[in-house]
Amino acid sequence: MTATATRTSAATAATLRATRRHRAVRAFTATTGLTAAVAALFVLTMMVGSFRLTAGEVITSVLHLADTPSVDFVVRGLRLPTALSALTVGLALGASGTVFQQLLRNPLASPDFVGITAGASLAAVSGIVLAQVGGLAVCALALGGAVAAALIMYLLAWRDGISGYRLILIGIGIAVFFEGLTGYMLIKAELFEARQAMHWLTGSVGQASDDELKLLGGALVVLLPLAVILSRKLRVLELGDDTARALGSRVELTRAALLATAVLLVALAVSVAGPIVFVALVAGPIANRLLGPATGGIAAAALVGAVLLLSADLVAVHLLPTPLPTGVVTGAVGAPYLLWLLATTNRKGAGG
């Protein structure tokens, strides 16, 4: 009897090992593939345009391997900031979106919908319309607005702890409220400011300044690894507060840390590029498709975000007859996905 039990246990352990190895291989392959895709797109965006360059020229110029004044001007001066902006904003949106969705246990709970982006928009538009500010000041206002919206949401949703569902509903309410106020600001604005504000509101990766990029890049170096380290705790938090606590997780502390990381990531991204919609919403689910269900890879989601934004920028600037802001392209691709998500979630009866 004991012998049989030991043998089956060993067989089960072997099956488990095989399953884990298979998952690890799949995660590694997907992440490597995504990294390669990001690198390729990053170089490609700098090759195309009215002045065409080869991949070799772009790479040598970016890495300062050789100095060719005309190439360096186009690459380092004109195209690298946009490419870097698309890369960093994409990474930040992808990581932030998937953390929100996993934390609030809802595929619809992306920061676009729960009021964070709306808070950034209201603050930025108010600044543009009321104080005629521009550049770094708009960036700072957007950052402040996003963080303030997140804090209001957290405080309003707090009742002996935070329930994901309450946070989503309050977030949607806050988003609608802020969007209303933003609309009011636009009505009150002079034509020039209104145009400026509308341009900001569409979202574009081409508008970032060097300082803004340095800020976002520096934040990513700290926040992305932090999010990846915290994701181990997210795997337990996903099982509900009671189970997580029973497994020894300090639920409120962990949730606050994860929320703060995700809010900072999205706030910085929005402050740099404006509200670029749908990237945060779709990056996580796409990463899960690649890695396997419920794997919740944050690094993979960040990379998917970068792929999406770099591609959207390529399409927006080079493939369309007239160049469009990036946000228009992500919106056009993202809206059908949202409809599909709503339709399928409800069919499964898991729409909540």
Add this chain to the structure above:
Amino acid sequence: MSRLRAEGLTLGYDAEPIVRDLDVTVLDGKVTAIVGANACGKSTLLRGLARLLRPREGNVLLDGRAMADLSTLEVAKVLGLLPQAPVAPDGITVADLVSRGRYPHQGWFRTWNDRDHDAVARALDATDTADLVNRPLRQLSGGQRQRVWIAMALAQDTDLLLLDEPTTFLDINHQVELLRLLRTLNAQAGKTIVAVLHDINLASRYCDHIVAMADGAIVAEGAPRDVITAELIEKVFGLACVIVPDPVAGTPIIVPAE
């Protein structure tokens, strides 16, 4: 010396306490059932014992130390809990879910080792779910799903296991199967088990010890044969009944009087 007990425990969510000044001792190495009418505080007591609810007054003692002074991780290595309606992310596989039970035994950067594999394998085998490892949880039947959740709690490798209404959504066959599983875990692995149960007949048949609650207090406790009387059922549930012996095991069975 009992490993888990409560002294003068008062618990509640809002202004009005649900459990008042309650003393209880969980018997080591036994299967205990907490029974009582709806809203009598039995789930609240279980949550209090599992440190999910901070005591308003009094203490829960684990191995002689006040639980409030222990870290959540220390508690999680000794005491596991299966909540009433646990949730899992969409599409999660059985292997993934059960593996997450190892959380309290892993550090920030520690990777999986043989102990983790063995603990998960043992949990899967004990609950007869090893064949399901690669299946998504969503596709399983209610009985299978509940066994997988118990496997997750077993992978946590604790001496004490608390379960909140583990049989509620199961048909009679799966209820019995699950209670037999708890008995086996108790007999083979020596686990101390406390479960909130609704069916008193099944609780009497499969548990060593019954704690009967009404209005946030314990009204009776002891072995099923000693505790389950017509007077107690009348008092706790307001049901007039006759108690007859189970024809197979001789344990008490409730038969409504009218």
